[in-house]
Amino acid sequence: MQAIASLARQLIDGHRGPAKLTGFYAVLQTSTGVDGDSAKNIIIDCYGAGRSVEEKAMIMGEWRQRRAGIDGGGGSYGQGARRKEPATPSALADKDAERSGSDDKNDQDGDAASGSSVAGEDDAYPIMTMNDPNVVPLLSTIQMGSKTLKQAELNLLLSMCGLRTYKQLTYNLVRGVFRLGFQALKAQGVRKGSFSWALATPPELLFNMWSLEGATVKADGGCFFAPGHTNARHQGGIDKKRFALCVAAHLCPFWSFTLRMYFIDNPINKVAVSKRFRGADDAFGKATRKRGRQNGGFKLNNGNKDPTEDADGDHPPKLPSPPKPPAADGPLPLTTGTIIELARATEVYPISDLLLVDPSPVLPTSTCISIVSLTADEFERMQRAEAELRVLLPRNLLKEAFRILGTAGSSGSAGCSVDVDPPQAPSASAGDAPSGSSTAAGGSAVGRQPALCITVGKHAPMMCSTPTLVTMSGVHYLNQQLVLCPAFESWVKELTESTAKFPWELEFLVGSTLSVAAAADYVWASCSERRVGDSAWRYFLLGAGSIGDVVGSRLYGGCTVAFYDVVYGGQRKYMTNGVLDAALVEMRLHSAVRMHPSFVLMTGQSASFTVCNGQVVGEAVAIDRIKEIYDAMPNARYQRFVMLLNLGQHHWISAEVVPGAPVGKINVFDSLAGGYPKEKDLAVSRVKLFAREVDRLWRLGNSGAPVVERWDVSFINSPSQGDGYNCGPFALAHLWCAVNGHVLGEISGLVGDHLRLAILLTLLQCGKRYDDARQRELALAGNGAGAKI
Structure with a gap:
């Protein structure tokens, strides 16, 4: 026994596997010659760790259960898995047993004298306690609970497997994990003829609908099927199956160990790619490896x-x-x-x-x-x-x-x-x-x-x-x-790691008093599971009922923002007018309900009398364009006109026109003083032309209106943007403050990236509100059509 104890210490102290070895026991058994149950068993702790009487009793109970399975005695799914009866080596020839988990007349489960199909590692696998077969049929009558898997818990599980995201679990990888798990279950005594995946599903997954924090994916025990199983096609796609596998690994030590063992033997940067191009399966699970194709494509000389392979393939790229x-x-x-x-x-x-x-x-x-x-x-x-x-x-x-x-x-x-x-x-x-x-x-x-x-x-x-x-x-x-x-x-x-908060004066721009980190979390959660071509902001006229979508498209359909625009807007680079126009629409709607409304020009309207398609617009053409803009305005006297102006397709400034008699005011906001002087002079001259023409057109229809004798121009260069790419957010923030009676230069703690984030947050929040209203109207229309039928 001393030699065995010495071997036990060497084995445990020198073990470097994913599962920590904590004990080594020898069981001495003497049989009375009557039956196996009357055998006398003595357990010896060879590693030297002290065990209580209760712990030793639990270990002996587990040993008796294993002995019962080997000897063909008791044991059931409700008490734990049992070992198989010996069978011929031909039973190992069935490589697809784990795919279906159903009966196979030609299959003879069991292990040869050499051991199990998991290459002698069955003792390292935690014992899987199977569910009671009598409980599974009652699932349809039980009310499901709901639980959430936190992102941090999922990341911890994935990091042990060398994964960055659960979506790297492709169709073939999930299938391989289930195959390995089934082989381990066979080694523990599960028989294929009476097996179903519901018996090996953790109870908390079986009786609850699980969701992932910050994502839309959901799964329950009904999704816990091996890909390729007969019933798998009716239980959701691969996204649900891989998420269900992650939840099972989070809940059950057996599935956690199985998942880790699979990726120890099959690191993610060594996994072969199947011939089919699946969603996140082949193309995105193994995008950095070229796939061989037999008899496909063109013949190469x-x-x-x-x-x-990249030696650092397991590290974040x-x-x-x-x-x-x-x-x-x-x-x-x-x-x-x-x-x-x-x-x-x-x-x-x-x-x-x-x-x-x-x-x-x-x-x-x-x-x-x-x-x-x-x-x-x-x-x-x-x-x-x-x-x-x-x-x-x-x-x-x-x-x-x-x-x-x-x-x-x-x-x-x-x-x-x-x-x-x-x-x-x-x-x-x-x-x-x-x-x-x-x-x-x-x-x-x-x-x-x-x-x-x-x-x-x-x-x-x-x-x-x-x-x-x-x-x-x-x-x-x-x-x-x-x-x-x-x-x-x-x-x-x-x-998301920022500790800053938006100034309270910018609540009208942010939409709510959120911290920067909370706003960033909302933006990422709103975008991560959407396609770049999906609509992030598409105007819907609220309160218009079933025609709200049609009217909204007629008014601002050209300003629709896709998630591609949001992604491009979230870069450290020049902001395009795709996002800015939608923000101007929200500013126009916000200003229309104020006591002293302002008229907000779209970027295309301001470009029509300044520079269009890289060409300077002539003064005569500019006057015609200004008249077209005036004719499209509602018949009201506005307190101010605000607009964004582009300088040479490299810089954004903004301008505010405030009519008044006898002197009108023009405020030009520029967060990058001294840049693009020629383009800026041209833009300011056209803003003056706009102010004069609008005032003249107003007096043509209102003969008693006072005359504006001159226009004074003020240049406001504070605050400075502090970088080379956030001119657009600062220019837009100046206009938001002007419409709401604030001065952007008097607000402290302004950061360009924070303003940019606030614009994206507002658009995503408004876009969701429009989408919700659109879905409600579609549901009402569908219910009405169903009632008529």
Whole structure:
């Protein structure tokens, strides 16, 4: 026994596995020769740790349960799993037993003398206490509770598995974890013929609906099925199954150990990718690895090989940057999925999924493009082959490809209108066609159709048509989002750690008295599970009933903000008018209900009499545009007119026009004093023209109105923005303060990024209010239609 005790200490002290070993016991058993239950058992603690009588009794009870299973005695699902009866080694041949968990007449469960199917690690797995089979049928009559898994608890679980997010659990990974779990259950005595996943589901998951803090995903015990199971298709998609698996691992030591063991043997940066492109399954779970494809795509001369794995693949990645084109003589850069699949990614996957994939590589700039003429049969074969195309032309070559293919009279271009500027000089990449191929002139042959031929170094040529070029544009759009989304997440996450609060004077801008961290949490929670193309703010005329959506689209449909605009607005860069126009609409609505209303001009209206499309608007044209704006105003005398002005597409300023007799006032707000003087002088002169024309037009309809003899201009440069990109938020905040009777320069503690966050928060809150009203009206309309039927 001393030798065994010494071995026990060496084993436990030297163990470095994920589960800590805490004891080593030897059980001495003597049989009286009557039956197994009357056997005398003595347990010896070989590691030397003191155990109480109760603990020893519990250990002995567990031992008796295991002995009962081995000897074919008692034991039930309600008391714990039992070991299997010995069976022939042929039972191990069934590799898909865990997929269905149902009866299989040809299956003979059991272990050979060599041990279990989990490679001798069954003793390391915690004992799984199975649910009572009589309770499972009663689930439909029991009222479900509700529980929430905190994000911190989930992150702790994932960090032990080397994961950053639960959405890295792809279809194949979840299936593998269930397979490993079923093998461990078989080693503990579970028999396949009487097994169902509900018996192995933690009770708290079985009787409660679980949600994730800050996310929309929900799951209960009905989602706890292995992918591929007969009933799995009726219990939600892969997102619910992987979340249910995480909840089970959080609740149950057996499933927690199983999850960790799977990723110890299969680290996330070593997992092979399946052939199918699934949502967050293959493309986003393993986006940095190129997938081999048999009999797919175009044949390559040198045969591409998978790139070496990143040694730091388990660490949080840095923000991705657009990939650099490789050399023409290197391996052909292939995208992680087909061009068609990648182009649809932004329409299918939320922002949180886009964080898990790197931008697709592009072909080198030395790639040659030319036109070949194909017969109808050849063109049809080419169309089938291009569905598997996995190469991406650079933007400049893509633009040139559109031009030369359109010139050749491609039949595919007839249904696609693409604006392509002619090149300033001949492209070096659009050289002569390879030998044996026809030029663009061949497209005029009867019965033949032109196609684009792409040649990269010594690789085999690839061909595609205009629709595929359009699809490549979609992949470039995806690449752009894959750079913007991580930058947006980084910007928001940094603000969630802020301890600052918004000044109380800005409550009208923020919408409520929130801290900066709370506002950042709200913005991220609102965006993370939405697609970039979804509407974040779409105006709905509240109180208009069923026509609110139609009227809202007619009034401000052109100002609709997508989540792409929100993501772009959450960057450390120049803010575009996409978000600013929607903010101006909210300012206009806010001002209309005040005692002294102000008229708010949209950015397009102010540009119509200053600079439009990079061209300075002539004074005569500007006067006509001002009259059009005046005619569109409600018939009322406004106390002020406010507008945003763009200087050279590089800087935003704002202006306030306050009519008065005999002297009117014009206040110009600029948070970056001294910048763009020529553009600023032009903008100020046009604001003066606007003030004079509006006053003249007002007096034409109101003969008794006082005359404004002159307009005094004041330049307000305080507060300063302090950076090179937050001019837009400061300019807009100046107007909000002017409309509400405040002075932005008198408010302390202003930070440009905080103002930018406040604008995004307001738009998301207002957008949700409009969406809720729109859904209520749709529900009422649906109920009314159902009542009539």
